[in-house]
Amino acid sequence: MGPISNDPENQSSYSGSFTVSYTRVSGSGSARADKYVLQGPEEVTFTASISPIMVGGVQVPHSIRWRWVADEAGGGNPAQDCGPWLVCTTTISVSGTMFADFVINGESSSVPVRIVVNHCPPTGDPWLDNPNFRNQLDADMTQSHSEASPSGRTEVPGAWYTNDTTGEPLYRPLTTISPTDNCQNTASYPAIPGYTFRRATHTHPNAIGDTTTPCNGFGPSGADFDALEQLAAFHNHPISMCEPHTDGRLTCHPSGVPVDARPASVQKYAKQTNGCFIKDSTP
Amino acid sequence: MTKRGHARPALSSGVAACIALFWAFPSALAAQLPACRPADSNTVAFLGDLTYFATAPSSNSYAAENRALKGLPATDSAQIVAVSDSTTCSQARAAYATVLGLNPSSVSVIVIRIANRYAVVDPTAHVGEWKLAKTFDSAFVKVKDFAW
Numbered sequence: 001m002g003p004i005s006n007d008p009e010n011q012s013s014y015s016g017s018f019t020v021s022y023t024r025v026s027g028s029g030s031a032r033a034d035k036y037v038l039q040g041p042e043e044v045t046f047t048a049s050i051s052p053i054m055v056g057g058v059q060v061p062h063s064i065r066w067r068w069v070a071d072e073a074g075g076g077n078p079a080q081d082c083g084p085w086l087v088c089t090t091t092i093s094v095s096g097t098m099f100a101d102f103v104i105n106g107e108s109s110s111v112p113v114r115i116v117v118n119h120c121p122p123t124g125d126p127w128l129d130n131p132n133f134r135n136q137l138d139a140d141m142t143q144s145h146s147e148a149s150p151s152g153r154t155e156v157p158g159a160w161y162t163n164d165t166t167g168e169p170l171y172r173p174l175t176t177i178s179p180t181d182n183c184q185n186t187a188s189y190p191a192i193p194g195y196t197f198r199r200a201t202h203t204h205p206n207a208i209g210d211t212t213t214p215c216n217g218f219g220p221s222g223a224d225f226d227a228l229e230q231l232a233a234f235h236n237h238p239i240s241m242c243e244p245h246t247d248g249r250l251t252c253h254p255s256g257v258p259v260d261a262r263p264a265s266v267q268k269y270a271k272q273t274n275g276c277f278i279k280d281s282t283p
Numbered sequence: 284m285t286k287r288g289h290a291r292p293a294l295s296s297g298v299a300a301c302i303a304l305f306w307a308f309p310s311a312l313a314a315q316l317p318a319c320r321p322a323d324s325n326t327v328a329f330l331g332d333l334t335y336f337a338t339a340p341s342s343n344s345y346a347a348e349n350r351a352l353k354g355l356p357a358t359d360s361a362q363i364v365a366v367s368d369s370t371t372c373s374q375a376r377a378a379y380a381t382v383l384g385l386n387p388s389s390v391s392v393i394v395i396r397i398a399n400r401y402a403v404v405d406p407t408a409h410v411g412e413w414k415l416a417k418t419f420d421s422a423f424v425k426v427k428d429f430a431w
Contacts, residue, residue, distance in 0.1 A: 183411025
């Protein structure tokens with residue numbers, strides 16, 4: 001046996017500590033449908049997605065459950081056709097909301113997907129065949145206070161968009177130029193990132209033939225047509241405009257119509273007592 | 284229109300001269316306004332609208348109601364023209380300005396003859412988004428006010 005090593009290393013002791021910190025992976029879920037407005041009982045495919053789905057090459061643990069809440073009784077439970085998978089195809093017959101209930105890495109969340117069913121006869125206008133659009137026209141007209149004296153009435157404007165990814169319609173209320181100007185609506189229709197502006201609306205709250213105000217006739221006004229052309233040019237695609245009137249009639253017109261053909265481009269609709277519109281196809 | 288009286292403070296002659304010039308200038312401009320405006324896109328649009336409403340069949344309830352609202356006769360397109368002769372333009376402008384309580388020389392109008400009626404509008408006379416138009420008979424008696 002030789003001499004014991006007297007190297008400095010063999011005469012040292014070591015101590016220390018280390019800290020391990022971790023951040024829990026937080027994921028989020030999203031859900032969409034392949035259609036949002038149905039013209040009667042129709043098959044709808046719901047698709048959910050989770051982000052992130054992988055972290056460091058490991059799948060983020062998750063589960064999903066589909067849950068249906070109907071607006072009204074009937075229609076059964078479409079969610080019972082859906083398994084615990086990211087894609088669900090089922091038949092919807094009444095308006096309601098499909099919820100995608102997620103548990104992602106132990107955290108719960110829920111994403112609603114709103115589906116509406118049109119029970120009115122189709123008009124051929126996809127917006128008018130959307131109950132939400134019709135309901136919003138009613139709400140806007142209520143806000144217009146057409147029952148008030150002219151100084152108490154307001155043209156209430158609004159704007160409809162579609163989501164560029166899902167196609168889901170989106171309504172944005174707009175600000176009137178003057179809350180007491182019953183002959184004028186907004187001058188500003190905002191662009192929304194991720195959405196395409198499709199249709200402008202504004203009420204015409206003056207009764208047709210009401211001689212106490214000059215803007216008492218059928219719309220659209222010349223300025224409505226002009227504004228629509230400017231909007232379409234600004235957004236670089238066709239846009240349409242609709243004006244509900246106090247007597248329930250609705251006028252809609254597209255952009256891109258020559259000035260001398262404007263009135264002929266107006267499509268007229270008459271509101272029925274059940275809230276549905278029918279197209280007035282008289283020449 | 285009503286005029287409101289204002290107490291006028293003493294002014295230096297220079298300021299008074301400027302104000303006198305300012306007052307005189309709009310009058311000089313107004314005097315140059317033609318009774319009928321040169322044809323433009325407003326003329327085309329107004330003519331197009333009125334032609335549609337006046338020539339549509341009675342089964343077109345939208346057009347029929349607009350005819351009633353605007354005091355327009357039902358007629359054919361050959362009876363509808365944009366007026367440019369100075370006599371008729373002056374008469375139409377005077378009638379339109381009188382109804383609105385304006386000095387005729389301060390307005391310039393578009394005049395469309397529809398059979399025996401005249402539709403007159405100054406496209407710069409707005410109420411909100413609407414333009415103020417009038418329909419007159421052949422004697423330039425007002426038949427209807429309407430917004431366009």
